[in-house]
Amino acid sequence: MAPGTEVPTITAVTGALPPARAAAVRTLHQDAARADGVAPLSEQPLLWLLDPQAPVVHLLVADDGADPDGPVTGYAQLDVGSSSTVRAELVVAPAHRRRGVARALLARAAQEAATVPGRRLHVWAHGDLPAARATARSAGMVVVRELWRMATDVVGTPPPGAALPPGVQVRAFVPGQDEDAWRRVNARAFAHHPEQGRMTSADLRAREGESWFDPAGFLLAERDGQLLGSVWTKVHPAGEAPDGAPGEEVGEIYVVGVDPDAQGLGMGRALTALGLAHLRDRGLRTVILYTGAENTVAVHTYERAGFTRTAVDVMYGPPPAGTPSGDVVTVRASDDTTTPRGDATMGS
Numbered sequence: 001m002a003p004g005t006e007v008p009t010i011t012a013v014t015g016a017l018p019p020a021r022a023a024a025v026r027t028l029h030q031d032a033a034r035a036d037g038v039a040p041l042s043e044q045p046l047l048w049l050l051d052p053q054a055p056v057v058h059l060l061v062a063d064d065g066a067d068p069d070g071p072v073t074g075y076a077q078l079d080v081g082s083s084s085t086v087r088a089e090l091v092v093a094p095a096h097r098r099r100g101v102a103r104a105l106l107a108r109a110a111q112e113a114a115t116v117p118g119r120r121l122h123v124w125a126h127g128d129l130p131a132a133r134a135t136a137r138s139a140g141m142v143v144v145r146e147l148w149r150m151a152t153d154v155v156g157t158p159p160p161g162a163a164l165p166p167g168v169q170v171r172a173f174v175p176g177q178d179e180d181a182w183r184r185v186n187a188r189a190f191a192h193h194p195e196q197g198r199m200t201s202a203d204l205r206a207r208e209g210e211s212w213f214d215p216a217g218f219l220l221a222e223r224d225g226q227l228l229g230s231v232w233t234k235v236h237p238a239g240e241a242p243d244g245a246p247g248e249e250v251g252e253i254y255v256v257g258v259d260p261d262a263q264g265l266g267m268g269r270a271l272t273a274l275g276l277a278h279l280r281d282r283g284l285r286t287v288i289l290y291t292g293a294e295n296t297v298a299v300h301t302y303e304r305a306g307f308t309r310t311a312v313d314v315m316y317g318p319p320p321a322g323t324p325s326g327d328v329v330t331v332r333a334s335d336d337t338t339t340p341r342g343d344a345t346m347g348s
Helices: 019-036 043-048 101-113 130-138 179-189 201-208 267-281 296-304
Strands: 011-014 056-062 072-079 085-092 120-125 142-153 169-172 218-223 226-236 250-258 286-292 308-317
Touching: 019 056, 019 072, 019 085, 043 072, 043 201, 056 101, 072 101, 085 101, 101 120, 101 130, 120 130, 142 296, 179 201, 179 226, 179 250, 218 267, 226 267, 250 267, 267 286, 267 296, 286 296
Parallel strands: 085 120, 250 286
Antiparallel strands: 011 056, 056 072, 072 085, 120 308, 142 286, 142 308, 169 218, 218 226, 226 250
């Protein structure tokens, strides 16, 4: 901590934040994104700000902690829904950095994780910014996972054709009808994924309520009335889109999920091609997706479809016994699909 700084006062809140506090966190998030060129908080934590059922602890730092309508200068969200791992994100207002706020929030997050014996703290850093690396290094944390953002030009590089298995038909998602079936397949497809596999009905409804949600871009693949897989696309508005030109909307292959019983049939490649074709037909040029660097099967699938890596997010965690400080530890994952940005993140 820099000389002359004081340990900030941290307020912990469980469940939903009061609306004024949630709005202040969103303002903090937007200010940091403008300053850093990368959004510090991912989608799921932002949706959880006002969710009373969310398995989270909010940590807030404010200049005047007694003013519920005042600005928030530091924030961390801890996902405590697992008995083995606390996944955290934290962000500090640009004008309040280098005052020990990030280290104080990280230390408090570590204390929360330690309330359950053996529980680990993992923290995502979007954009892998130098300040986040320094904060993690000071806490003795190392990189344990990488999440790649990949992009392609669907006009310059038309998506390759990929045939669906015989008898498989594709239709659009119907809100109010398909939620339960989709969640069942999603849970099976992401059974070993720490975030996506835990998506609840409330999480799905929250996304259906977002301005970007379009059921026409949420495609379900069925055979004999049984859901085998899906591709869910998203469109980022101009000015908010990564990897896009100024004023350009950008598409995203948001989630591709295939039931384990249908894997090995080329469904993932075919669904990805369908999602790309849908976004191209919407008039979009650039399409992005996110996938774990360790998921070599998915990376190769997307590279064959014309995607290249454009950005990297990293997860920090405690080093395994015997690992030299600063090493990168590869964590294997069994998901065979893209990873939406539902992980917790760490800003500077």
